[in-house]
Amino acid sequence: MYKARYLIFLYFLLVIPNILFGQKRELQIAKDNFDIFWKRPNTSDEANLNAIAQAKSAIDKVWANEKMSKQQEVKIYKAGINAAASWLEKTEKSQPLADSALAILNTLTVPKANTYEHYLYGVAKSILKSAYGAIGNSYGAKSNYKSAYAAYENARMLDPTDTDLVLISAGTAYNAAIQDHAFTPIAREKYSKILNSDIKKTDDIYIQFSALCLIAKDTTAAIEILNKGIHQIPNSKELLGRQFLNHYKLNLIPSFIQQINTVAKTNPGGEWLPYYLGRAYDILIENINHRYQYAPRNEQSRLIEEKNGYLVKQEQAFRKAFQINSNDADIAAGLGGFYLEKAIKIYNTGINVTDKKRIADILAQTDHLLDQSYPFLKRASDLDILSESAQANLNLYYKLKPNTGRFGKTPEKLSYMQNNTFAKSNDNQLDSQPPEICISTPSVKEGGTFRYDKASITISGTTADSSGIYAVYTNGKEARVSSGKFTINVPLVFGDNPITVSSVDGRMNRKELKFVVHRESNLQIAEEANTEKAASATPQIRYVALIIGVQNYKDKEVETLDYPNKNAAAFAKLLQSSYKFAAGDIRLLKDPTREQVFDVLDSLSHALQPQDNLLIFYAGHGSWDNARQQGYWFLADAKKDKRSTWVSNGDIRESIIAMKSKHILLISDACFSGSIFKTRSGINAAPLPIQDLYRLPSMRAITSGTLETVPDNSVFVKFLLQQLESNKEKYLTATKLFSNMREQVIYNSPKHQIPQYGTISGTNDQGGDFIFILKD
Numbered sequence: 004m005y006k007a008r009y010l011i012f013l014y015f016l017l018v019i020p021n022i023l024f025g026q027k028r029e030l031q032i033a034k035d036n037f038d039i040f041w042k043r044p045n046t047s048d049e050a051n052l053n054a055i056a057q058a059k060s061a062i063d064k065v066w067a068n069e070k071m072s073k074q075q076e077v078k079i080y081k082a083g084i085n086a087a088a089s090w091l092e093k094t095e096k097s098q099p100l101a102d103s104a105l106a107i108l109n110t111l112t113v114p115k116a117n118t119y120e121h122y123l124y125g126v127a128k129s130i131l132k133s134a135y136g137a138i139g140n141s142y143g144a145k146s147n148y149k150s151a152y153a154a155y156e157n158a159r160m161l162d163p164t165d166t167d168l169v170l171i172s173a174g175t176a177y178n179a180a181i182q183d184h185a186f187t188p189i190a191r192e193k194y195s196k197i198l199n200s201d202i203k204k205t206d207d208i209y210i211q212f213s214a215l216c217l218i219a220k221d222t223t224a225a226i227e228i229l230n231k232g233i234h235q236i237p238n239s240k241e242l243l244g245r246q247f248l249n250h251y252k253l254n255l256i257p258s259f260i261q262q263i264n265t266v267a268k269t270n271p272g273g274e275w276l277p278y279y280l281g282r283a284y285d286i287l288i289e290n291i292n293h294r295y296q297y298a299p300r301n302e303q304s305r306l307i308e309e310k311n312g313y314l315v316k317q318e319q320a321f322r323k324a325f326q327i328n329s330n331d332a333d334i335a336a337g338l339g340g341f342y343l344e345k346a347i348k349i350y351n352t353g354i355n356v357t358d359k360k361r362i363a364d365i366l367a368q369t370d371h372l373l374d375q376s377y378p379f380l381k382r383a384s385d386l387d388i389l390s391e392s393a394q395a396n397l398n399l400y401y402k403l404k405p406n407t408g409r410f411g412k413t414p415e416k417l418s419y420m421q422n423n424t425f426a427k428s429n430d431n432q433l434d435s436q437p438p439e440i441c442i443s444t445p446s447v448k449e450g451g452t453f454r455y456d457k458a459s460i461t462i463s464g465t466t467a468d469s470s471g472i473y474a475v476y477t478n479g480k481e482a483r484v485s486s487g488k489f490t491i492n493v494p495l496v497f498g499d500n501p502i503t504v505s506s507v508d509g510r511m512n513r514k515e516l517k518f519v520v521h522r523e524s525n526l527q528i529a530e531e532a533n534t535e536k537a538a539s540a541t542p543q544i545r546y547v548a549l550i551i552g553v554q555n556y557k558d559k560e561v562e563t564l565d566y567p568n569k570n571a572a573a574f575a576k577l578l579q580s581s582y583k584f585a586a587g588d589i590r591l592l593k594d595p596t597r598e599q600v601f602d603v604l605d606s607l608s609h610a611l612q613p614q615d616n617l618l619i620f621y622a623g624h625g626s627w628d629n630a631r632q633q634g635y636w637f638l639a640d641a642k643k644d645k646r647s648t649w650v651s652n653g654d655i656r657e658s659i660i661a662m663k664s665k666h667i668l669l670i671s672d673a674c675f676s677g678s679i680f681k682t683r684s685g686i687n688a689a690p691l692p693i694q695d696l697y698r699l700p701s702m703r704a705i706t707s708g709t710l711e712t713v714p715d716n717s718v719f720v721k722f723l724l725q726q727l728e729s730n731k732e733k734y735l736t737a738t739k740l741f742s743n744m745r746e747q748v749i750y751n752s753p754k755h756q757i758p759q760y761g762t763i764s765g766t767n768d769q770g771g772d773f774i775f776i777l778k779d
Contacts, residue, residue: 083127148179238273274327281320437514438468468508553623567622625673668773699771
């Protein structure tokens with residue numbers, strides 16, 4: 004009995020203190036290693052990984068003791084270390100660690116201010132907020148937007164003052180609602196709170212909220228929300244364009260005109276209010292033109308009077324927009340299109356020379372209308388009523404050379420003048436047959452539905468008529484027409500987008516084709532196209548490269564270069580050896596013709612999938628057309644004085660728009676290559692995490708210069724290859740690649756050429772980035 008008591012005494016005297024001492028030692032190990040991490044919290048290197056691994060092992064041992072686990076300090080360290088372990092993992096697999104940390108923090112009473120425990124509590128919350136942000140990014144990269152939204156919401160609740168998280172959470176809820184319409188009420192509630200808060204609203208907030216209302220079939224709310232946005236941001240092209248589209252689809256154009264006039268009273272300064280006002284009048288005029296064909300004779304005079312009233316208001320609107328911003332192509336096209344119609348009416352009338360001159364000058368400086376307005380402009384030029392600048396533009400556009408230029412004696416133009424109604428004053432045989440029209444892209448039958456997953460679609464086709472083609476319209480907007488071929492880019496909302504393509508000949512006869520483009524998310528289309536595989540298969544991500552080098556030209560007037568093919572081959576070899584570009588996914592074209600390049604681009608537009616990445620590289624001659632504000636590539640069959648053999652930035656842009664790839668990077672080492680941008684050099688913006696940059700679509704370009712000549716022996720390519728060869732980062736963004744090489748190019752090039760980086764104009768870039776991934 005005494006022996007048993009003695010043993011119990013020894014146990015409490017020696018063993019229990021040793022256990023307690025051991026747990027305190029483990030707690031100190033956890034603290035010390037957690038401090039190592041917290042000194043460099045945004046670093047995922049081996050030192051931090053080892054420190055948190057040791058800290059977690061130690062705190063888990065302490066946590067196993069029931070008495071120790073109840074201590075406030077231990078709880079905070081346990082939560083902070085679990086949060087750090089989750090953040091370092093940076094995938095959805097680490098969510099259980101983050102959830103356990105959140106559960107612990109929710110049981111705590113907030114420590115007293117100005118104490119070490121209060122500081123430690125704030126540190127744990129901050130790390131856990133970052134961990135949930137990383138988890139949300141991981142879910143978002145896999146298009147699991149509901150889970151991403153839940154993670155972002157947890158992060159937001161940990162720091163309610165973070166407005167960026169509020170916007171990220173709302174944007175993710177929007178994506179979830181697009182993916183699953185049942186999520187729409189949650190997303191609408193988020194956007195409603197933002198609209199009623201002090202958070203600065205962008206046009207995207209109003210557009211996305213309006214789209215959610217359309218999903219819920221609440222068209223009244225959709226229009227009201229955009230109306231609020233237009234009052235707050237009255238000169239937003241995107242907001243006005245979306246509101247215009249909504250009113251057009253709902254046959255509410257008069258209401259749109261009333262709204263624009265109301266906003267313009269308090270915000271008279273912007274160009275896009277009058278521009279869209281002119282577009283709205285264009286729709287009303289189109290409706291009258293259509294009604295006129297079927298109206299009884301006694302009704303036609305009233306319709307003409309009504310149309311003339313709209314024409315006056317349309318001219319005032321377009322002229323005001325043009326006076327504010329005469330450099331925008333859409334605005335110039337709006338006013339030019341109006342004057343083209345007016346030119347037809349006054350061609351054989353006694354209108355005064357001043358008005359003729361004013362109309363001709365606008366037309367002569369609206370590049371894509373020059374072909375259609377040719378007869379009127381030729382007469383104006385012959386009468387010498389064009390201004391010097393307008394005549395100079397015509398001279399440059401048509402390259403006034405006897406028998407060779409497009410202006411003057413070409414058979415094509417002479418035939419057009421002889422047969423077209425503009426140029427014939429005494430023609431009693433009226434053409435009453437509508438023109439022929441055929442849609443080539445998208446591939447859809449009349450009255451059918453074409454399913455698509457992008458924010459806009461390019462519609463192209465052919466049209467012809469013996470009286471000549473006056474214009475082609477798509478949903479009231481004029482398309483570009485050249486040699487009977489037309490093309491136009493149409494913005495799309497989610498769901499059904501009715502499309503009406505109208506071709507009008509020289510006698511004002513009209514032919515219409517109607518179909519529907521149904522826009523869905525990438526995920527929905529992929530799931531329905533692969534129903535048998537969707538449950539188990541994961542799409543294979545590919546990196547595809549089209550590399551073009553041109554140094555030998557068929558036209559002896561074009562100077563031969565020495566380095567482009569060598570540089571192109573070196574670039575292709577580097578991508579295959581060091582980065583995740585498979586040999587079969589790299590197309591190297593040396594001295595290709597225009598046709599060969601576009602054949603490859605067309606095949607890529609069919610072969611590439613939404614998860615793929617495309618890199619296009621070009622080295623060769625370039626040119627700049629100041630009248631068109633357009634840059635060009637010279638491929639092997641380019642002729643020095645024949646622009647139709649060149650490849651314009653617009654051609655490249657249209658090919659890029661047709662690609663399904665989420666990320667496209669264009670690298671151009673050519674003279675005047677900088678003209679392809681919408682925006683340039685955003686390298687000073689705060690970097691997003693790699694997951695975010697990959698999740699968001701990007702259409703970017705890196706060019707060797709702005710609007711300047713660049714040398715044959717390329718410093719640009721030298722440092723491009725050097726940076727890619729020396730790179731040690733697993734994931735290298737195009738933004739960082741450009742930032743690393745920019746100053747090297749500037750200070751090592753003979754003329755201090757300035758390379759450029761930015762978004763390709765007219766594409767669906769949403770703020771992501773092209774990621775170069777090193778091979779393992």
